[in-house]
Structure formats: structure tokens, C-alpha cells
Amino acid sequence: MKFDTVIFDFDSTLVQIETLDYLIEIANGDHVEIRKKIKEISAKNVRLYRDFDNNSKIIEFYDSLIKRMKLAKMHRDQEKKVIDFVDTMMSEGCVDLVKELQTKGVDIYIISGGFLSLIYPTSDKLEISREKVFANEFLYNKDGYISGFDIYNPLTSYEGKIKVIEGIQKSGKNLGKIAMVGDGFSDWEVGEKMKEVVYCGYGINIVREDIKKNSQHFFTKTQDLREFLMS
Ligand SMILES: [Mg+2]
Numbered sequence: 001m002k003f004d005t006v007i008f009d010f011d012s013t014l015v016q017i018e019t020l021d022y023l024i025e026i027a028n029g030d031h032v033e034i035r036k037k038i039k040e041i042s043a044k045n046v047r048l049y050r051d052f053d054n055n056s057k058i059i060e061f062y063d064s065l066i067k068r069m070k071l072a073k074m075h076r077d078q079e080k081k082v083i084d085f086v087d088t089m090m091s092e093g094c095v096d097l098v099k100e101l102q103t104k105g106v107d108i109y110i111i112s113g114g115f116l117s118l119i120y121p122t123s124d125k126l127e128i129s130r131e132k133v134f135a136n137e138f139l140y141n142k143d144g145y146i147s148g149f150d151i152y153n154p155l156t157s158y159e160g161k162i163k164v165i166e167g168i169q170k171s172g173k174n175l176g177k178i179a180m181v182g183d184g185f186s187d188w189e190v191g192e193k194m195k196e197v198v199y200c201g202y203g204i205n206i207v208r209e210d211i212k213k214n215s216q217h218f219f220t221k222t223q224d225l226r227e228f229l230m231s
Contacts, residue, residue, distance in 0.1 A: 003198070003229060004176025006101055007165070007190075010112035010119050010135065012183045012205045014098075016089045019118045020068070023082045027074040034071050041067050062156045065136075065149065076144040083121045090122075091204050093222030098126050101229065107175065108132065109168075111161050113186060115149070134164045161190050165197070179229055183208060188215065200225055 011018045021038065028034045041064055098108055108128050112119060112135040123133045137150040149156065154163040161180075169175060178197045180190045188211050191199025201211055201218035202225065212218045219225040 001104055001106060002177065002231060003106060003179045004174075005107040005109065005178045006229060007109040007111050007178060007180045008094075008098070009180075009182030009184060009187045009202070010110055010122075011114050013181060013187075013202050014091060014094050014110065014122065015086050016091055016205045017086070019082055019086060019114050020065075022085065023074055023078060023118065024068060024072040026078050026081050027072045038068050038071055041071075062151075065156065069146065069148065074146040076140055076146070079117055082118055086118065086122055091222065093226070095126065097222055097226050097229075098128070100226070102127065104230075106229075110134070111155075111164050112136075113155055113160065113184075159186075159189065159193070161186050162193055165190065165194065181225065183211070185211065191215075200228065 008014050011020075024038050025035060028038070102108060108126075109132045110119060110123055110128060114135050116133065116135045116137050119133060119135050120130060123130065134155065136153050136155050138146045139148045139150060141147040154160045154167070157163070165175070165178070175196070178194075179200050180187055180197050181200045181202050182188070183202050183206055185208075188199050188201065191197050198217065199215060201215040203212060203218060203220045204222060207220065217228060219228065
């Protein structure tokens with residue numbers, strides 16, 4: 001096998017949707033104005049992710065999270081709806097790909113800027129150990145409403161995914177040759193900054209044109225990604 005470890009992003013990669021935005025939508029029901037505002041903030045966030053000239057702007061991901069979460073009053077119970085929906089929105093061919101890689105002895109990780117409680121049900125089904133799933137964490141108040149997120153988690157910060165991978169390596173785990181599969185800038189930059197990582201652009205759900213333009217490997221079919229990883 002070409003790779004010892006394959007790391008997947010979650011939102012718009014393993015699943016077709018952005019789970020936080022979907023949770024916010026559910027939580028806000030018919031509040032059209034709030035939904036519009038959230039869309040505006042999210043769109044800005046996407047642009048920040050696409051900014052290849054000034055990486056420091058990516059730090060604003062943190063602000064974007066705060067702004068979006070302040071607008072939405074989200075409850076723990078509403079997460080269940082997202083989880084059920086995610087179950088029907090897996091990216092085509094991804095479940096089979098993960099299983100095939102596992103069968104061949106490839107170590108699978110999920111590293112996401114999303115949230116653990118929305119990812120664990122899927123990663124459990126895929127039989128990826130929770131020790132190999134890294135994402136942000138919601139904080140809740142005593143009534144079960146989401147009151148914020150753990151700001152000390154490296155994934156809220158600049159080059160978060162790189163920090164997580166370095167953390168795993170520092171803990172003594174040898175990840176060997178790594179493929180990073182994802183749609184976003186935070187995935188792309190892992191391949192740029194870490195020599196042992198090959199970035200595999202994944203444009204099955206969304207193609208971010210400047211990432212495509214700046215990537216040596218970019219796939220719009222899971223089958224093509226599979227062939228690349230397996231060869
Ligand atoms: Mg993504």
C-alpha cells in the first residue's frame with residue numbers, strides 16, 4: 001500500500017453536508033432572518049478558507065464559529081436530527097472505501113473542524129476508534145442548550161489539523177506515510193506544510209476552485225480516489 005494512514009475530513013467529505021450549519025438551521029426553524037445571517041457568516045468563512053495569500057486570516061474561523069453559535073439557540077436534543085440526517089447523507093462510495101482500507105490494514109483517522117457529538121455516531125458505525133477521531137467539542141448549560149465550545153481545542157485555531165497530527169506523532173504513534181482527504185483549505189494546508197502527508201483534494205460534494213487549482217491530486221469521483229489510494 002502507498003499509505004499507512006488515511007485521514008478524512010468530515011463535513012462535505014465523508015458526509016455531503018456541513019453538520020454545524022444544518023444543526024443551526026434545525027434549531028432556528030422558521031426564523032428566516034437568523035438563517036440568512038448564519039448563511040452570510042458561513043459564506044464569509046468559506047472565503048477565508050479559500051484565501052491562499054494570507055493564511056493568518058484563517059484564524060477568523062474561530063470568530064465565525066462564535067458568531068454563528070451566538071445566533072442560534074441549539075439544544076442537545078436537536079443533535080439527534082442531524083445525526084439521523086447524516087446517516088442518509090454519506091458521500092457516495094465512502095463507507096465502502098473506508099472499509100476496504102481498514103481491511104488492507106490502513107489506519108483511518110477523522111480530523112474535523114466540526115463537532116465530536118455529531119461525528120461519533122458515524123465514526124462508531126465505520127468502526128473507527130474514538131481515539132482516532134478529532135473534532136471540536138460543544139459545551140452545554142444545565143438545561144441542555146449549547147453554550148459554547150472548548151476554545152482550548154487546537155481545531156479552533158490556525159493550522160489546527162496540523163497541530164493535531166503533530167500531537168499524535170509526538171505521543172509516540174508512527175503514522176508513516178499519510179494521505180489527507182478533504183474538501184477544504186484546512187485539509188489542503190496539511191499537505192503543504194507536512195512532508196509526510198499527501199493531500200487528496202476531494203470534490204465529490206463541493207469543488208473549491210482555488211484548492212483544485214493548487215492541488216496535485218484532486219478527485220471528483222470516489223472511485224478515482226480509491227484507485228489512487230490503493231495503487
Ligand atoms: Mg470539509
